[in-house]
Amino acid sequence: MLATFIRHFNSIWLSAVAIFLLLLLVYPDLVTRDSIAGLLEDLGAGALIIYVLMSLTRSLLMIPCTPFILAGAITFPDMQIFIMVISFIGIVVGAFLVYSFPSFGNYDQLLEHKYPDKIAMLREKMHGKYSFWIIAGWSFFPLVPTDVICYVAGMVKLPYKRMVVPLLIGEIPLVSTYVFLGSEIGEWLRI
Numbered sequence: 001m002l003a004t005f006i007r008h009f010n011s012i013w014l015s016a017v018a019i020f021l022l023l024l025l026v027y028p029d030l031v032t033r034d035s036i037a038g039l040l041e042d043l044g045a046g047a048l049i050i051y052v053l054m055s056l057t058r059s060l061l062m063i064p065c066t067p068f069i070l071a072g073a074i075t076f077p078d079m080q081i082f083i084m085v086i087s088f089i090g091i092v093v094g095a096f097l098v099y100s101f102p103s104f105g106n107y108d109q110l111l112e113h114k115y116p117d118k119i120a121m122l123r124e125k126m127h128g129k130y131s132f133w134i135i136a137g138w139s140f141f142p143l144v145p146t147d148v149i150c151y152v153a154g155m156v157k158l159p160y161k162r163m164v165v166p167l168l169i170g171e172i173p174l175v176s177t178y179v180f181l182g183s184e185i186g187e188w189l190r191i
Contacts (some may be wrong), residue, residue, distance in 0.1 A: 012041055015103050017161055047075065047076075048076065048079075051068075051071070051072050051075065051076070051086070052086055054068060054091055055068045055072065055084070055086050055089075055090040056089060056090055058090060058094070059065060064145070065087060065091055065094065065146075066142070066174075066178060068087070068090065069083065069087045069175055069178040069179060069182065070178050070181070070182040070185075071182070072086065072087070072156065072179075072182065073178060073179045073180075073181070073182025073183045073185075073186060074182045074183070074185050074186040075186060076186070077182070077183040077184075077186030077187050078183075080179050080180070080183055083179050083182075084175055084176065084179050087175050087178075087179070088168060088171070088175065089180075091146070091167070091168070091171055092164060092168070094146075094147070094150075095146070095150045095163070095164055095167055096160070096164075098147045098150040098151050098152040098154065099151070099153055099160060099163060100154065100160075100186040101152045102151050102155070105133065108151065111145075111147065111148055111151050115145070115148050117146070118148055119148060119151070119152055119155075120147060122134070122138075122148065123150040123155060123156060126152055126153060126156045127156060131153075131158060131162070131166075132162070132165075132166045133166070135149055135163060135166035135167055135170065136148075136166035136167070136169050136170040137152065137167075137170065139166065139167045139169070139170025139171050139174075140171070140173060140174065142174055146167065146171070149163075149167070150163065150167070
């Protein structure tokens, strides 16, 4: 059941987004600055707790971290450093899961099916002396899935520390940018 859900997660997610966008077209006042502020006020301190729990557990379903970073920065624009720390912890937890337990929820089969060429190319290059730079560069580039590089590092038995350090170095500019942009959007929504 969980494997089926994970396999179809992107379809479910895109359907939910499409339905939400359709609702916004029909009911444009559904999501306004006031409604968002009201929701956050209703949740109070619980909003931060929910955000932290979601950021740390999102890797169990292999959901990309970008939406969570942006959502956190938009929701809590005055807590940029905290959002960055939680985001990096979530990235490390996700990397650990993919690196150490690639068969969880048949995620290894999903990656092998979706990205066979990238995995083959990375597997070959990860044995060389440039593995640090390959991981850092891959992590820096926002259009490629970071989980693939973690999966391949685990496959080639690269020590976890040699994988996670360049991963975090590559993610620093992206996470910083997402937090800054999200905070600006959050401030704009509260005007």
